[in-house]
Amino acid sequence: xxxxxxxxxxxxxxxxxxxxxxxxxxxxxxxxxxxxxxxxxxxxxxxxxxxxxxxxxxxxxxxxxxxxxxxxxxxxxxxxxxxxxxxxxxxxxxxxxxxxxxxxxxxxxxxxxxxxxxxxxxxxxxxxxxxxxxxxxxxxxxxxxxxxxxxxxxxxxxxxxxxxxxxxxxxxxxxxxxxxxxxxxxxxxxxxxxxxxxxxxxxxxxxxxxxxxxxxxxxxxxxxxxxxxxxxxxxxxxxxxxxxxxxxxxxxxxxxxxxxxxxxxxxxxxxxxxxxxxxxxxxxxxxxxxxxxxxxxxxxxxxxxxxxxxxxxxxxxxxxxxxxxxxxxxxxxxxxxxxxxxxxxxxxxxxxxxxxxxxxxxxxxxxxxxxxxxxxxxxxxxxxxxxxxxxxxxxxxxxxxxxxxxxxxxxxxxxxxxxxxxxxxxxxxxxxxxxxxxxxxxxxxxxxxxxxxxxxxxxxxxxxxxxxxxxxxxxxxxxxxxxxxxxxxxxxxxxxxxxxxxxxxxxxxxxxxxxxxxxxxxxxxxxxxxxxxxxxxxxxxxxxxxxxxxxxxxxxxxxxxxxxxxxxxxxxxxxxxxxxxxxxxxxxxxxxxxxxxxxxxxxxxxxxxxxxxxxxxxxxxxxxxxxxxxxxxxxxxxxxxxxxxxxxxxxxxxxxxxxxxxxxxxxxxxxxxxxxxxxxxxxxxxxxxxxxxxxxxxxxxxxxxxxxxxxxxxxxxxxx
Amino acid sequence: xxxxxxxxxxxxxxxxxxxxxxxxxxxxxxxxxxxxxxxxxxxxxxxxxxxxxxxxxxxxxxxxxxxxxxxxxxxxxxxxxxxxxxxxxxxxxxxxxxxxxxxxxxxxxxxxxxxxxxxxxxxxxxxxxxxxxxxxxxxxxxxxxxxxxxxxxxxxxxxxxxxxxxxxxxxxxxxxxx
Numbered sequence: 001x002x003x004x005x006x007x008x009x010x011x012x013x014x015x016x017x018x019x020x021x022x023x024x025x026x027x028x029x030x031x032x033x034x035x036x037x038x039x040x041x042x043x044x045x046x047x048x049x050x051x052x053x054x055x056x057x058x059x060x061x062x063x064x065x066x067x068x069x070x071x072x073x074x075x076x077x078x079x080x081x082x083x084x085x086x087x088x089x090x091x092x093x094x095x096x097x098x099x100x101x102x103x104x105x106x107x108x109x110x111x112x113x114x115x116x117x118x119x120x121x122x123x124x125x126x127x128x129x130x131x132x133x134x135x136x137x138x139x140x141x142x143x144x145x146x147x148x149x150x151x152x153x154x155x156x157x158x159x160x161x162x163x164x165x166x167x168x169x170x171x172x173x174x175x176x177x178x179x180x181x182x183x184x185x186x187x188x189x190x191x192x193x194x195x196x197x198x199x200x201x202x203x204x205x206x207x208x209x210x211x212x213x214x215x216x217x218x219x220x221x222x223x224x225x226x227x228x229x230x231x232x233x234x235x236x237x238x239x240x241x242x243x244x245x246x247x248x249x250x251x252x253x254x255x256x257x258x259x260x261x262x263x264x265x266x267x268x269x270x271x272x273x274x275x276x277x278x279x280x281x282x283x284x285x286x287x288x289x290x291x292x293x294x295x296x297x298x299x300x301x302x303x304x305x306x307x308x309x310x311x312x313x314x315x316x317x318x319x320x321x322x323x324x325x326x327x328x329x330x331x332x333x334x335x336x337x338x339x340x341x342x343x344x345x346x347x348x349x350x351x352x353x354x355x356x357x358x359x360x361x362x363x364x365x366x367x368x369x370x371x372x373x374x375x376x377x378x379x380x381x382x383x384x385x386x387x388x389x390x391x392x393x394x395x396x397x398x399x400x401x402x403x404x405x406x407x408x409x410x411x412x413x414x415x416x417x418x419x420x421x422x423x424x425x426x427x428x429x430x431x432x433x434x435x436x437x438x439x440x441x442x443x444x445x446x447x448x449x450x451x452x453x454x455x456x457x458x459x460x461x462x463x464x465x466x467x468x469x470x471x472x473x474x475x476x477x478x479x480x481x482x483x484x485x486x487x488x489x490x491x492x493x494x495x496x497x498x499x500x501x502x503x504x505x506x507x508x509x510x511x512x513x514x515x516x517x518x519x520x521x522x523x524x525x526x527x528x529x530x531x532x533x534x535x536x537x538x539x540x541x542x543x544x545x546x547x548x549x550x551x552x553x554x555x556x557x558x559x560x561x562x563x564x565x566x567x568x569x570x571x572x573x574x575x576x577x578x579x580x581x582x583x584x585x586x587x588x589x590x591x592x593x594x595x596x597x598x599x600x601x602x603x604x605x606x607x608x609x610x611x612x613x614x615x616x617x618x619x620x621x622x623x624x625x626x627x628x629x630x631x632x633x634x635x636x637x638x639x640x641x642x643x644x645x646x647x648x649x650x651x652x653x654x655x656x657x658x659x660x661x662x663x664x665x666x667x668x669x670x671x672x673x674x675x676x677x678x679x680x681x682x683x684x685x686x687x688x689x690x691x692x693x694x695x696x697x698x699x700x701x702x703x704x705x706x707x708x709x710x711x712x713x714x715x716x717x718x719x720x
Numbered sequence: 721x722x723x724x725x726x727x728x729x730x731x732x733x734x735x736x737x738x739x740x741x742x743x744x745x746x747x748x749x750x751x752x753x754x755x756x757x758x759x760x761x762x763x764x765x766x767x768x769x770x771x772x773x774x775x776x777x778x779x780x781x782x783x784x785x786x787x788x789x790x791x792x793x794x795x796x797x798x799x800x801x802x803x804x805x806x807x808x809x810x811x812x813x814x815x816x817x818x819x820x821x822x823x824x825x826x827x828x829x830x831x832x833x834x835x836x837x838x839x840x841x842x843x844x845x846x847x848x849x850x851x852x853x854x855x856x857x858x859x860x861x862x863x864x865x866x867x868x869x870x871x872x873x874x875x876x877x878x879x880x881x882x883x884x885x886x887x888x889x890x891x892x893x894x895x896x897x898x
Contacts (some may be wrong), residue, residue, distance in 0.1 A: 249742050336746040517804060564845065568773070656800055659815075665743045698743035706744065 021085040023059040025092035027051050030684050032235050032719030043068040077593040109204040109224035113404045121479025121493040123207040129200045135673050136690045136715045139192040146624045148600025149583050153617050153701045159207050161579040161606040162220025164617040165702050166561040169504040172220035180358040184380045185396030185422030188502035194322045196302040198268045198281050201228045209497035209531050212457045212477035215439045219497035230277030230306045237268040243713025245290040255292050255340050262287035279304040290709050291339040293327035312364035319357040331704030334659035338706045352382035368406035375399045392426035410448035430507040433466040455479040463500045471526050473498040489537040497529040505571040518569045527557045543589040552580045563653045576609040598626040614647040635675035643667040654703050661703040668697050683720040758880040759812035766889030773845040775802040780836040784896035787851035797829040831876040836869050851898050858887035866893035
C-alpha cells in the first residue's frame with residue numbers, strides 16, 4: 001500500500017516527463033553553409049540553445065505543444081519559426097539570410113584596410129551578392145546601372161560623369177578583384193564578362209577620385225569586388241537560367257521570326273582540406289541576342305585557393321579564364337532598321353581569350369601591423385573579324401607591397417609600392433608597344449581629435465609609355481569625417497587625380513567600321529583632376545537614412561575621343577572641363593528585414609569649359625528607385641531608373657556615320673523580380689522570375705544602339 | 721502598414737505613367753521618288769591613295785574652266801563624305817546633302833541641268849573651295865569616257881537615279897584647270 005501511495009504521488013511527474021520532447025535541427029545560410037553560435041529561444045519559455053560548429057542544436061525537455069522559435073545572430077536577419085513538439089518531431093532546418101546594419105558595414109576599398117562606412121571621408125556604396133543573383137544580372141555592369149551616380153554607356157562605366165564613351169579605350173573607374181586592378185594591358189578597358197559573379201561576396205564602390213591610393217585609372221572612382229571567404233564544409237552551388245527576348249516594339253524592327261533566347265548554367269564547388277580551402281567554378285552562357293549579329297557565347301572557368309600557413313599568414317591564389325565569341329554590333333542600319341547592323345558590318349565577329357590571375361599573401365606580424373603582397377598577371381588576346389582583320393595580344397604584370405600599421409590608438413598608417421609593366425603586340429590596331437609604371441603611396445588616418453577622423457594621403461607615380469616622354473604625377477588627398485552624434489555625420493574630402501593615356505588611346509590606328517578610322521596621337525598628354533566633395537549623412541532612425549553630397553571635379557587635359565574630320569577619330573586633350581553635382585540617397589526600411597525602399601537622385605552639370613558646351617554622353621539628371629519586399633520565403637522587387645536625355649553627343653559622327661544617330665531620349669527602365677526560397681532534398685534552393693525593361697522602352701546609351709529590349713528569365717539556384 | 725501599401729501603389733503608378741512612352745521610334749519613311757534630287761553609286765577600283773582626308777561628290781552648275789569656277793557660287797550639291805577605303809558607296813542627295821547638314825539648312829539642289837558631276841579628294845581635313853586642294857578622281861560621264869562629262873538633269877519632284885561614277889585609281893580622269 002505504501003508503494004502504491006508513492007506511485008500515486010509521483011504520477012503527475014511521470015506523466016509530465018512522458019509528455020516532454022525535443023526540438024532539434026540545423027541552422028544554415030541560404031548558401032548551405034553551417035552557422036555556429038546562433039541563438040535559438042523558445043518564445044514564452046526559459047528554454048533555448050546555441051548552435052554547435054556544424055550548425056546543429058538541441059533543446060531538450062520541451063513539453064509537447066506548438067512553439068515559436070526566435071532565431072537570431074549578429075549579421076543575419078532575425079527569424080521566427082513555428083514548430084510543434086510531439087512524440088514524432090523531426091529535425092528542422094532553419095535558413096538565415098545575411099543582413100547588413102547600415103553604419104556597421106565594413107569595407108576595405110577606401111584605404112586598403114577594413115573601415116566602417118560611417119568613418120569614411122568619401123561616398124561609398126555596397127552591392128550585396130544576393131542583389132546580383134536574385135535579379136539575374138548576367139554581368140555586373142547591369143547591377144551597377146541602378147547605383148546612383150554610376151552611369152553606363154554600353155560597357156563603359158562612369159562615376160559622377162568621369163567618362164563619356166570611347167568604345168572601351170581607357171577607363172576612369174578602376175575595377176579590382178580583392179584590391180587587384182583588373183584592367184587590360186592594351187585598351188585599359190573593363191571586361192564585365194570576365195568577372196566571376198558566382199564568387200562575389202559584395203561589390204564596394206568608391207565614388208570619386210581615388211588616385212592618391214590606387215593611381216592612374218582610379219581618377220573617377222573604384223569598383224572593388226570582394227570574393228567570398230572560404231567555406232569549412234563542402235558546398236556545391238548549381239545555378240541555371242533560361243530567358244527570352246520579347247518582340248520589338250515596332251513590327252518594322254522585326255528581323256527574325258524565331259524566339260531569341262539566352263541561357264546559362266554554372267557549377268561551383270567549395271570545400272576545405274585542413275588548412276587549404278578551394279573554390280572551382282565553371283560557367284557556360286549562350287545569348288542569341290535581340291539584335292542581328294548581337295549573339296554572344298562564353299565559357300568561364302574560375303578557381304580560388306586559400307592556404308592558411310598559420311592563423312596570421314595566408315596565401316590566396318585565384319585564376320579566371322574567359323573564352324568569348326560574339327558578334328560585333330557597331331551601329332544600327334538606321335532607325336527603321338534599329339536592330340539590324342549596317343550591311344557591311346553583319347559579319348563582324350570578335351573572338352577573345354582572357355586569363356586573369358592574382359596572388360595575395362597576407363602576413364599579420366602582430367595585432368598592429370600587417371603586410372600584403374599582391375601580384376597579378378592579365379593576359380588578353382582578341383581577334384576581330386570583319387572587313388579588316390585585327391588582333392591584339394597584351395600581357396600585364398603587376399606587383400604591390402603594402403603595409404598597414406596601427407601606430408597608436410589614434411593613428412593608422414598605410415603605405416605601399418607598386419610596379420606594373422605591359423607589352424602589346426597587335427595587328428591593324430595599336431602597333432606594338434610597352435608600358436612601365438611605378439607608384440608609391442602613403443596614407444594616415446588620425447582619430448586624435450574627438451569625433452573627428454582625418455585622412456591624409458599622397459601618391460607618386462612614374463609612367464613610361466613606349467617611345468613617348470616619361471611622366472610623373474603627385475596626387476595628394478585630404479579627408480575629414482566628423483560625427484555630431486550617432487545620427488549625423490559630416491564628411492569632406494579634397495584631392496587630386498591623374499590618368500595616363502592608355503596604349504589604345506595613343507597608338508590606336510584602326511578602322512572601327514562604317515568607314516571611320518581611328519588615328520594615333522603621340523602628343524596625347526596625361527590628364528589631371530582636382531576634386532572635392534562634402535557629404536552629410538543623417539540617420540533619422542536605424543531604418544531611415546538620408547545622405548546628401550555636393551561634389552565638383554575640375555579636369556585639365558581631359559582625354560576624349562573626337563571626330564576630327566568626317567572619317568577620322570582621334571583621342572585629344574580637352575583643355576578644361578568641370579563636373580559639378582548633387583547626389584541624394586535615401587534608404588527606408590518600414591519593416592526591417594522585409595520591406596525596403598531605396599531612392600537615389602543625381603544632378604550633374606558637366607561642361608567642356610573651352611567650348612562652353614555640355615560634356616558628351618552625360619545626363620543632367622538621373623534617378624534610381626528600388627522597392628524590395630521579402631516576406632519569407634518570398635522575394636519581390638521593383639527596380640526603376642531614369643536618366644535625362646543627354647545634351648551632347650558626337651554630333652558630326654551621328655550625322656555622317658550613323659543614320660539617325662542623333663535619335664536619343666530620356667531613359668526609363670523598370671525591372672520586376674519575384675523569388676521563392678525552398679528546401680530541395682533538405683538543401684536550400686531559390687527560384688527567381690525576372691522581367692527586365694517591362695514597358696519595352698526603347699532608348700540608346702550610345703548612338704545607333706538600342707538598349708536591351710523587354711526580356712524574361714527564370715533562374716534556379718541549388719546549394720548542396 | 722496602410723501608409724506603406726499606399727506608398728508602393730503610388731510608386732507603381734508613377735512608374736507606370738512615365739513609362740507609357742515607347743521611347744525611340746522609327747523615322748517616318750522617306751519617299752525619295754517624289755523628291756527633287758539624284759541618287760546612284762560610286763565604285764572604286766584600285767588602291768586608295770594615302771593621306772586622303774576628304775572624299776565628296778560635287779555637282780557644279782557649269783563646267784570647271786578656270787580655278788575660280790570651283791566655287792560655292794557654281795555649286796549645286798555636295799554629298800556627305802565617302803569613307804576612306806570604300807569600294808562602293810551608295811548615295812542619294814536628299815539624305816546625304818552635306819551642305820544642308822553642315823552649312824545651310826535650306827540648301828537643296830534645284831531642277832534643271834547641272835553640267836559637271838565629279839568625285840574629288842582632298843588631303844585638307846577642312847572643307848575648302850581652293851581648287852588646288854582637290855584632285856578629281858572620278859567624273860560622271862558619257863560612255864565611260866572620263867574626258868566627256870555627262871550633264872545631270874534634275875526634274876522638279878523627281879529623283880534622278882543611276883548617277884553612277886567609277887573611280888579608277890589606275891586610270892584617273894583629266895584634271896580641270898587650277
